[in-house]
Amino acid sequence: MTLQRSTLLNMKLVLAALLWASPAFCALVDPARLTPFERAALEDADVDPARLTEERYALLKGPFDWRKEELSDAERSDLVLDGCRLEDDGRALCLPDKEPITGFQALSRRGRRAARHAAIERVLAVLAKEDPSKPLSPQARGYVRKIDEAHPGLLPDALLQAVSLPGANAGGAAAAFETAYLDSTRFFDGRRSLDDLRESVVPVPAPPSRGPQAFYDDAESRASAALTQSMAEELNKNPVGRELAKSLGGVLPPIVVLPIQAGAEAFYHGGRVVLSEGSVLDQLAEGLDGKRAAALKARLSKPGALAAHLSSDAAARAKVLAANEGTIVHEMTHGLQERRDVFNAEQDRGNVLSANYAEEEHEAFLTELRYLHADLLADPDGSMSDEDLSRYESLVSDFDRFRDEITRSYAETFPDGAGTLKTAREVAALRAEASQKLMRGGGWTQTLRQALKLAGLATGAAETDAYEQAYAGRMESFRKLEYSALVRQSPLVLARAWKAKAARETDRLGRVHALETALEHALRSGDQALVAELRERVDRGRRAR
Amino acid sequence: MRRLLALGALLTIAACRKPAPPPAGFVRYERERPAVSFLVPESWRVVEDGGGSRLASFIGPADGARPYSRSLGLYFHETGGVYASVDEYAAAQKRAGARALDAKDRTWKGRRLLEITLTRSAPRRLHASGMEDRRERLALIPSSGGFFLLIASAPAGEAAVSDEAYGLALESLVLPK
Numbered sequence: 001m002t003l004q005r006s007t008l009l010n011m012k013l014v015l016a017a018l019l020w021a022s023p024a025f026c027a028l029v030d031p032a033r034l035t036p037f038e039r040a041a042l043e044d045a046d047v048d049p050a051r052l053t054e055e056r057y058a059l060l061k062g063p064f065d066w067r068k069e070e071l072s073d074a075e076r077s078d079l080v081l082d083g084c085r086l087e088d089d090g091r092a093l094c095l096p097d098k099e100p101i102t103g104f105q106a107l108s109r110r111g112r113r114a115a116r117h118a119a120i121e122r123v124l125a126v127l128a129k130e131d132p133s134k135p136l137s138p139q140a141r142g143y144v145r146k147i148d149e150a151h152p153g154l155l156p157d158a159l160l161q162a163v164s165l166p167g168a169n170a171g172g173a174a175a176a177f178e179t180a181y182l183d184s185t186r187f188f189d190g191r192r193s194l195d196d197l198r199e200s201v202v203p204v205p206a207p208p209s210r211g212p213q214a215f216y217d218d219a220e221s222r223a224s225a226a227l228t229q230s231m232a233e234e235l236n237k238n239p240v241g242r243e244l245a246k247s248l249g250g251v252l253p254p255i256v257v258l259p260i261q262a263g264a265e266a267f268y269h270g271g272r273v274v275l276s277e278g279s280v281l282d283q284l285a286e287g288l289d290g291k292r293a294a295a296l297k298a299r300l301s302k303p304g305a306l307a308a309h310l311s312s313d314a315a316a317r318a319k320v321l322a323a324n325e326g327t328i329v330h331e332m333t334h335g336l337q338e339r340r341d342v343f344n345a346e347q348d349r350g351n352v353l354s355a356n357y358a359e360e361e362h363e364a365f366l367t368e369l370r371y372l373h374a375d376l377l378a379d380p381d382g383s384m385s386d387e388d389l390s391r392y393e394s395l396v397s398d399f400d401r402f403r404d405e406i407t408r409s410y411a412e413t414f415p416d417g418a419g420t421l422k423t424a425r426e427v428a429a430l431r432a433e434a435s436q437k438l439m440r441g442g443g444w445t446q447t448l449r450q451a452l453k454l455a456g457l458a459t460g461a462a463e464t465d466a467y468e469q470a471y472a473g474r475m476e477s478f479r480k481l482e483y484s485a486l487v488r489q490s491p492l493v494l495a496r497a498w499k500a501k502a503a504r505e506t507d508r509l510g511r512v513h514a515l516e517t518a519l520e521h522a523l524r525s526g527d528q529a530l531v532a533e534l535r536e537r538v539d540r541g542r543r544a545r
Numbered sequence: 546m547r548r549l550l551a552l553g554a555l556l557t558i559a560a561c562r563k564p565a566p567p568p569a570g571f572v573r574y575e576r577e578r579p580a581v582s583f584l585v586p587e588s589w590r591v592v593e594d595g596g597g598s599r600l601a602s603f604i605g606p607a608d609g610a611r612p613y614s615r616s617l618g619l620y621f622h623e624t625g626g627v628y629a630s631v632d633e634y635a636a637a638q639k640r641a642g643a644r645a646l647d648a649k650d651r652t653w654k655g656r657r658l659l660e661i662t663l664t665r666s667a668p669r670r671l672h673a674s675g676m677e678d679r680r681e682r683l684a685l686i687p688s689s690g691g692f693f694l695l696i697a698s699a700p701a702g703e704a705a706v707s708d709e710a711y712g713l714a715l716e717s718l719v720l721p722k
Contacts, residue, residue: 137587137588137607138588138606138607138608139588139589139590139605139607139608140607141607141608142588142606142607142608142609142612143607145608146612264671264672264673265672265673265674266672267672361671385674386666386668386674386676387668387674387675387676389642390642390665390666390667390668390676391668393641393642393665394641394642394665394667396637396640396641397637397638397640397641397642397643398620398634398637398638399597399627400596400597400598400599400620401618401620401696403597403599404592404599404602404616404618405616405667405698406671407592407602407604408602408604408613408616408698409668409670409671410671411590411604411612411613412604412611412612412613412614412670413670413671413672413673414671415612415613420592422592422593472596475596475597476596476597479597483627484627487627487637490641491640494641521640524640
């Protein structure tokens with residue numbers, strides 16, 4: 001998956017800001033005293049500068065203490081991905097200068113208002129499909145409820161009421177959301193210069209390249225370089241890996257391990273493959289007894305300790321790579337998409353909805369499984385995780401069902417961030433409609449601004465079409481050129497994967513079942529040596545049973 | 546009298562042709578190429594086309610304890626594709642992780658229907674560890690130029706609700722000859 005910044009939301013900090021900004025609490029700050037940066041930070045956080053109290057103002061100007069804000073996992077992850085290290089004493093030391101940030105700086109890093117705008121837009125896309133004269137469908141209600149549960153406080157009460165009132169009519173709810181959407185669109189339009197809008201209209205031949213990655217310190221940089229180099233060597237041993245590395249121009253996205261808890265063990269973000277520190281610590285501690293595992297985790301959980309460990313310990317790096325190889329291939333495929341597809345650049349330019357697209361996941365999972373397939377064909381001792389094995393079985397049993405199951409699973413796992421190209425088109429239609437409405441009610445500048453936005457949407461629509469064609473071409477090419485061979489070779493891959501699974505099973509019955517399954521696949525594969533080995537192990541297991 | 550009989554016969558034919566109104570919470574999904582239609586839960590999201598054998602997939606429910614944990618899909622596998630027949634498709638499922646597989650061959654609306662119920666292990670969430678059992682119900686129907694596949698999938702614990710959607714979809718399914 002790729003992580004959208006708008007999905008990592010700050011809730012409690014802003015709620016606290018709102019509470020502390022209550023006029024009943026103490027004297028209010030004269031808004032004229034606020035610097036432009038402070039005013040913008042409050043606007044980003046959707047806090048009315050006219051309601052800012054002196055006490056809150058003093059706190060926001062002082063050092064930000066992440067412990068006092070009781071940040072959620074997602075909120076902490078947001079800061080970490082933004083280049084901050086959260087110290088035990090509560091300071092957040094952030095790049096580029098690693099100085100403790102202030103409360104105002106913390107607010108400005110959040111973009112709560114942008115997250116709200118995105119949420120309103122997605123809800124409006126759902127409401128647009130409803131019959132305005134009828135009561136709201138359970139689908140629309142469910143969608144709003146899901147967003148509210150995932151990000152409490154993000155959607156204003158008035159909008160929540162518009163959908164939650166018994167018998168609420170779809171037309172009324174859509175009107176409430178549309179008003180909020182137009183207001184919000186005006187706000188963000190006001191922040192974009194005409195030059196910026198004009199530039200976003202001009203088609204780009206290729207996505208812009210990222211500059212060099214910034215690392216927090218030398219240890220993080222060294223650990224990343226070592227992990228990425230080792231992965232490059234692994235990719236080079238595998239035909240699918242070589243193909244991926246070549247498509248990336250030989251320059252792999254750096255791999256970093258960060259203390260993030262964003263509902264995923266790994267993702268692609270900001271030009272990097274990010275592995276979750278928690279998962280990596282579990283992998284490093286695997287095989288150790290409880291006491292030693294806990295001690296290792298405690299030692300490496302201190303800020304910067306894991307990076308230092310990984311930069312100096314080749315065995316630890318090998319263990320991390322072995323546990324994450326397929327996942328890294330998956331995330332590097334997202335890196336390829338970012339570098340290859342103008343469709344991605346159009347999301348960044350605001351001409352296309354920014355989302356986790358199921359079509360991009362299809363390609364990433366397919367590349368990951370093709371890589372593992374090649375790996376296990378070449379390596380009799382290769383293995384797949386249970387999750388990958390199940391997905392591989394799904395792939396070889398029906399390619400199209402495999403893709404649909406990813407789409408479904410994505411919608412279930414990330415209800416407010418997942419989308420398909422169809423969603424992109426629905427949102428593009430909404431944006432165009434909003435622009436036309438704003439154009440009709442505005443003067444020359446507004447008309448010009450909205451005309452530029454409409455031209456940008458047309459550029460985005462063309463890239464959406466181009467991406468869809470390229471996606472279909474890639475899938476058909478795989479189906480025609482590779483799929484039959486992959487299915488034919490799958491019995492050997494499955495036999496080896498199930499054999500490796502048997503070795504992981506702690507339960508004797510589970511082990512025998514895995515060996516029996518491996519034997520069934522081995523019989524179909526025609527690998528007599530493997531059949532003999534597995535038959536003997538199955539017999540032994542059955543006798544013991 | 547003969548006129549009345551003729552009128553009665555016409556009305557009967559008209560009544561036969563008009564599909565019964567869908568039960569509450571379901572709507573009829575129709576598409577032209579190929580001309581197919583079947584009942585689907587009203588609130589489920591549709592994913593149409595997408596290339597290959599896919600005709601339409603529906604995911605839902607939109608609400609409840611586990612939104613989008615179930616799916617219902619219709620596919621058409623052309624002759625000359627990966628699977629030569631419904632039996633080959635069924636065998637492929639068995640080879641690839643399907644457990645507790647139960648297959649029944651029967652006649653459905655004058656055609657052959659191979660119905661399969663199976664359980665398979667699948668990741669509980671994307672990008673995270675953890676597995677769960679999912680139950681699938683498949684209806685494989687040979688047709689001119691290939692075969693249709695209607696499939697419903699749900700977490701094993703939700704099988705009963707999923708069966709209702711599958712049963713209604715199959716009962717209401719209209720396929721070209």
